[in-house]
Amino acid sequence: MARDERIHGTTAAGFEAVREEFGAIAAGQGGDYAAQVAVYRHGSRVVDLWTGPGLDASSLLGAYSASKGATHLVVASLVQEGVLDYEQKVSHYWPEFAVAGKGELTLRELTAHRAGLVGADDGFSLEELADDRVVAERLGSQRPYWRPGAAFGYHALVMGALSGEVVRRATGRSVQELFAERVTKAYDVDFYLGLPADLEERFCPTLPMVETPERLAELARTTQGPNSLNGIASNRNNPHGPQVWELPNHPVVRELGTASFGGVASARGLAKMYAAAISTVDGVAPLLNAGTVEALGQIQSIGHDVVLGIQRAFTLGFHAVAEYYPQLGQGAFGHSGAGGQQAFADPRNGIAYGYTRRRMPFPATPGPENDRLLAVIYKAAAGG
């Protein structure tokens, strides 16, 4: 079989089939499909591929909610050091938070999407939403939409601002600074919470979803009201707010590296971040110890997500990814992004994975191409 000219990059011995599958995916997606995929195994890169127009291995794409993985790795590292404690009340670190029935809420509950602070009563402008401190200040004074403890639901656009404020109060430093120091620089990871100006030239904007009558009809049919929990969590309750899909295309989002959605990364960066979390990478010891890794794999919230209306499983700021992919090991943790990103660490199999794409998928979730890639990757990891 001739090597697919559309697929660039390298695979380690035994992982050649990933290139073929990626080529088949590219052929199926057609036209302007552009994407990156990277895999680490026990700390070494074994897959490093990219395809499509306008994008190469060094391209940096909006990470969307995969940014929450970066933010909560910082939180986990601080817990590991004893600076933070998941069982501690949020208000211990952030006294102003202890109003409107939020005084008893713990960091564990907060990071497990149980706070009920999925947005603000009037929503946010782009500038407000991009700025974690503005979001945190507003939500910290607000009554939760549901009584804390009654439910959990995805804090889609604000989770990182809340966790980040706890980090800031406890350390005096932003989660962005700590991520840059502890991950981006320490492990030379191509993932930025706050993109340096000199790397802007590598940024590859997200292209809009291809609109078809069927897709628009489904969106019209399924989109909930702007003041439903789903609407508030999506900031649709602010008619002047930004569209979610465009967020990383706004310079202010990239510059501030909004902790919920403002990260910018390559697939290499996504995969290497998770590799560094669990493995020695390039001779540097892993960010997390075994106990922390185990803690990040335990499900904290599972069942009906009252914002998304579907079954979800969250750990301490992460998705319990093994619920979603059949090959993954128990205790895998990661975070997807609305732009089709998927990224996780699978400690039991020693695998770290990152995937990005240039054009918004429909629906705005990690696309089925991840299922196909992961099937081949895990088969290769198991020895073919």
Next chain:
Amino acid sequence: MARDERIHGTTAAGFEAVREEFGAIAAGQGGDYAAQVAVYRHGSRVVDLWTGPGLDASSLLGAYSASKGATHLVVASLVQEGVLDYEQKVSHYWPEFAVAGKGELTLRELTAHRAGLVGADDGFSLEELADDRVVAERLGSQRPYWRPGAAFGYHALVMGALSGEVVRRATGRSVQELFAERVTKAYDVDFYLGLPADLEERFCPTLPMVETPERLAELARTTQGPNSLNGIASNRNNPHGPQVWELPNHPVVRELGTASFGGVASARGLAKMYAAAISTVDGVAPLLNAGTVEALGQIQSIGHDVVLGIQRAFTLGFHAVAEYYPQLGQGAFGHSGAGGQQAFADPRNGIAYGYTRRRMPFPATPGPENDRLLAVIYKAAAGG
């Protein structure tokens, strides 16, 4: 366009389109469709329409579970005064309640449909079910069907009897008396928990659902067993009990004004009640202050309702209505009725809404006509 002769009543300037939409609904429903709709904006009536045979603006219809809204406005007003406390144990007010594992249950949990007392082991006769004190005495001595705290589920026919008993124990007066005093009379509201004999002539009985083979087949397919939670909550576990749809047609229900379902109201009354809750109406200050209004908008129970088997969101005796209609503001609270009624307050938009219809809809939920009416009403309220 010619004015629709079937639609009676008035609309304020800017709300003319509501009349047109109501006419289109009436045309689509056909034959004997008869209904009322009323809207208040910032305490003034802006829509006051009715249509169909056997019904006019002063007609009073069974409110079904919209009665729960009346009952829980009284509860909220007592909490506001400090007579009741949502965080207090039910057994503090009602000592006999503290048996069979119910000693710790709070008024908050009770009104949030968390008690697990959705009915009685043998169900109720019509006379028993109509009498809140009989229902309360029986349920107060009973073991909950689910361990309190384990779940929430709609207490369809008994919620008001339970809350009402707390009111009676704390004040020495029935919730019906207090509603008459604080709402019906204080604001001149056409909503009666206990219909005075001299108003009986204005009562318009509910007509049965139009039976079709398809509807009967769907009912046969979906109706759960009489001793399932759903069956118990619907009193189907008593083979001699009344049919739910007929409840307000029984004089005993209207006379007693059963707190869960026995109210009788016009659409004017439904809307004016919620207007009075949040706004100055006819020069009278609102029933509730800002803090109470905010509390009634916070979701207490959300997710899978174990009686109804679908997602529901309850606040303190009310529905969190913004989950169900895309136009509504966050914090809207109200209660629908099985006869097709819908009624709520939307504090953020200053809107109060009431809708009644004469014939049972299928399914027995607020019909899609509410979606259509609300779309037009909110467009008008936003300036067209």
Next chain:
Amino acid sequence: MARDERIHGTTAAGFEAVREEFGAIAAGQGGDYAAQVAVYRHGSRVVDLWTGPGLDASSLLGAYSASKGATHLVVASLVQEGVLDYEQKVSHYWPEFAVAGKGELTLRELTAHRAGLVGADDGFSLEELADDRVVAERLGSQRPYWRPGAAFGYHALVMGALSGEVVRRATGRSVQELFAERVTKAYDVDFYLGLPADLEERFCPTLPMVETPERLAELARTTQGPNSLNGIASNRNNPHGPQVWELPNHPVVRELGTASFGGVASARGLAKMYAAAISTVDGVAPLLNAGTVEALGQIQSIGHDVVLGIQRAFTLGFHAVAEYYPQLGQGAFGHSGAGGQQAFADPRNGIAYGYTRRRMPFPATPGPENDRLLAVIYKAAAGG
């Protein structure tokens, strides 16, 4: 109408229609359908029927998870005696359990499938899974897959090992021994947790599901990953583990009488066990008193089962069976089995029911034949 020659056994006066319905079921299932059904009413056997090749009234079949009913009757009898307490912490009886965040978990929560210990990180071999003590030791040292309290989910293959270990620690005896003494022998019940060697000749192995392309396609489509909660709970995370459907066919399972799935019983045995639980049978007083019976009927966990992904209702180790069959009385408790078994006590109607079949149904749940049989049985019990 001619008597169906395929149906063997007897029915009491008034229950003749059960024979006819069983015959109609057998005719519809075709070929090698073989099954038993037995019913007790107020402690007397009123239905005792069997059909099909390779099976007679004395045949003993794998009980699968109906075994959990046997195990939890023993637990209930010990609670009734004061030896165990549902509100006590598991770690009170079993100190080693108090690790990895499990110290506060109560026996109530454990038996209500709330512990989050649905399996082990590496799964189990057949020999391990068959041995309750091996399973208990491994799970007792393990971190729960979800934070205790966050959810409930079916502990399909390990529930009995966990409850059984509590029994063993509190009494010094195995749940199997106590079941043999308190139920099998005390009431002469054809249900064995640990099949005596001299009864092996009565054992009738389960036949595999009939495979069709449609069934295999549906299984392929719906089977979750081996490290999802569902996969772990089904032991699919151990590639060398046994298939669930084959469990009772393995001699080690029958010999040990694994408390979750290793029981062996006839329909007579299943029905008589539940009859003995609630009624005087053959002159022997019932195992449980009225308070215990009521406790076993109260729902402890209801809503979305995070392992099965569907609505389930559990009491203290049992299913709340009235949720599943329209005829049953409130407070009915029992347990089905993956091989198509169904068995329960319905205290309010004085009915105990048992059903077995030889061939695995598809899906692996109590088949629709139970719905049909129960409809006829309850009609007969109500006087036809």
